[in-house]
Amino acid sequence: MGMALVRRLMATNPRGIRDDELSEVGLKRRLEQTWAQPTGWLGWLMVDDHKIVGRRYIVTTFIFLILGGLAAVAMRLQLARPDSLLIGPDLYDQLFTMHGSTMMFLFAVPVMEAFAIYLVPLMVGTRNIAFPRLNAFSYWIYVAGGILLWTAFAFNTGADNGWFSYVPLAGPEFAPGKRADIWAQMITFTELSALAVSIEIICTVFKQRAPGMTLDRIPLFVWAMVVTSFIVLFAMPAVMLSSTMLILDRLVGTHFFNPAEGGDTLLWQHLFWFFGHPEVYTIFIPATGMVSAIIATFARRPVFGYLALVLALISIGILSFGLWVHHMFVTGLPRLGESFFTASSMMIAIPSGVQIFCWIATLWGRPLRFATPLLFVLGFIVNFVLGGLTGVMVASVPLDTQVHDTYFVVAHFHYVLVGGAVFPLLAAVYYWFPKITGRMLSETIGSWNFWLAFIGFNVAFFPMHILGLWGMPRRVYTYPAELGWGPLNLVSSAGALVFAASFAVLLLNVFQSFRRGAVAGDNPWGAGTLEWATSSPPPPYNFALQPVVNNREPLWAERDSMPVVTGLRVDRRELVGTSVTYAEAETREVAPDPSIWPFLAAVATTIMLVGSIFTPWAVVWGTPPIAVTLIGWFWRKGEKEDLD
């Protein structure tokens, strides 16, 4: 991919002001104007810069993390003693449902997408995410779903059937009121936004990579997000379908899940877990991308086994669709079929093993600086390997018949999700905070944060393995003293408080460093990927001149000056469109301007979706306003967008 070709492609449109006609200062001033985000309260609703939307997403997901975490703390207080009367069954059921639903739908999946929205365009060297208006829309829809769920909880209408919402317990006969409907509609909101973000990320990575960033030069975090986005595209429709069927059963009187009328109870479980298991990997795979990025930087070498790691990500993505039955081993499915799912569940440990071995090989014998991001990554390896191995145990049909739906499984998936995804996420917070804010987080508070989190997490969750083996089932609001579960539950609750304290320390660090932290500079960790090639925080246009990539770690390869693309117009929002495989410059893409229509479309969609909890007619009267907002959104701009 020669520079000459880039120039030739870029030089075909003589109109407008081009970047090579301006001085460096003039260029930045001009880009500043062109890519400026609208101000004022109306402008605040119009913003479509991926960094601002990403920041909003990150902050919002952490608010939901705190809410979900407080629900968990409340549960641990109730379970700290046997026969406790602190919280009754009604509130307890709402708490564990809110905890699970919030953590899965409003925190874990969105927070990974949030980091991707912020980082992927920077990492691939482009100026904004593909479909920035859809991105803004997805954020508002996501917020609406979260507010719906938590407002309902505040008014004692919180969902109370678990984050899995099994029928018939969540069906019309056994779940009167609107609790289950609100839960099911929250699913529609969050899945809608997840689907939108997935499409944006796939298009950004496939069509907007910096020229020269061939498939084998894509950073591993970006690969992870591509795989995740494809998982979302294939998995989420299953849960949107099943939650819609649930709403229909409840509101319109269909009988999808009613065995008395020819429906099938297990159909829900198949559909839910066909989504639910891949969902776990939409949380874990981005986390592995974060780990790969951080390990490469701290080991100061390219990750060992790049190709193996990419293939591991893709095979985890594919295998994740063949595991759902291992959530249903005790529902009475044919034993031979179940054994097939044991084999497929075990198989996923192979790519996971490849990842762990490659990371350890990358770190092997390198001089390391034990800064907080690396501490969290090492903590991740300790916790995740344990969770993965208990995963091998629950994948075995006979063992699962004993530990299924017990605290052993609670321990297992918290080791995988918290140990395997939240620890890397915290590493990512410490690692990318300087890029996002321009300031370093405090290392002193950081190590306190890590050790409190590591110790608190293990004290809270390790005893749960034993409690499960001693017969303690999940989702019980209390337990009798004579079973002897009291002491370990008390230990677990104490650990949970320490773990919660570690997040208070994180917040303290964030607030303090945001104002007074050391100024970071462009590349404080000496990393090799493109997000560190621009200033911290990056300007609205990301790169004054879009980079050209000749290496997997461009900043390590081109330490003196990075090759760049020239010839783009700067009087409108132009960026380079490239080919899927070799990232050859193909088009000049004009990114859309900010608009109020995505926000209005989100409001109209919210009204229709919330209305349809109460009457099916909402789908009829709620659709025209959505159509109007979409017409406004897609109205022709009077200018051809793609020019080649």
Next chain:
Amino acid sequence: MTTRPSKWLAFVPAALLPFLTGCGGSQSVLNPQGLQAERLAQLFWLFTGVCGAVWILVLIAMMIAIFRKPRKGYRPVDPLVVDAQGERRTAIVVGSLVTLTALMLIAFTFLSYVATRGLAAPNEALNIEITGYQWWWNVKYDNPNPSQVFDTANEIHVPVDRPVSIDLKAADVIHSFWVPNLTGKQDLIPGQDNIVSFTARHVGRYRGQCAEFCGWQHAHMAFLVIVESAGDFEAWRNGQLRVARAAAGEESKDREILHGKDIFNTRGCALCHTIRGTNAGGRMGPDLTHLASRSTLAAGTLPNTQHDLIAWIADPQAIKPGNKMPKVPLDGSELDALGAYLRMLE
């Protein structure tokens, strides 16, 4: 009950042993008292041993990786310069480890498959049908001869060393039948018939509990499996087959008991509960024909004592909020009479 030592124990770090085997005996996976649970426990210790060893090896490898001193003369100048020969060696090591992982997983899959086959129901088993309700268990002892069929609730008597096959049905939502000391769990699903089977190896009382979330009182949906000798089991079965003592005219001597029976039949109790041989024939709640012979009340929520029985009837919603038994307004003497009547149903 003591834990039977297992040859796999040696794999477990010694520090964990007192924790893992110390207590929690009557509802514990680690204290197997049935044929199936024994096999599952052996498989569990095998998996735990191998997985524990793998975990420790990975941690050791990680520790070596991060604390190993860089080779002499190593200067981290250009991060892109890597030692090609070293990389090849590493690739061979990583490849071998992945192969070992795959072999371990194949062995695990095979062992799981073999163990699964061992869980199947044998012929010549004692047949019991259990139906899950929110939040109690109906236990029906099946027999080809209809006069030999009877119902009880929340307490399952089985003879030792005899295979038991349980048909599982659900009356409302999904429940899950689980007695960890005897075997793994199996769901009770509306519109579907499931089977679980076990062979108890030791006389004793084992607690079971619903394992699938089933609503407000999922936490209070326990039951007891009482494993007894063949003779004791037959005696118990014959006792259960009889109609209630109340039907045999035995209550007539005591005015209070008569009064209690009257309250039971006229104040709503009989709408939901059956006492065989009397007018009470409701099917919504547990069969109370031999209530006094059972050791717990409200699906393992309370011990079956006079005091707890009266407290339960006086306000079931205070003890087990949300359960289907309403609070019937009765004064103290009425409660005493009702209690006296129910206490005689041995």
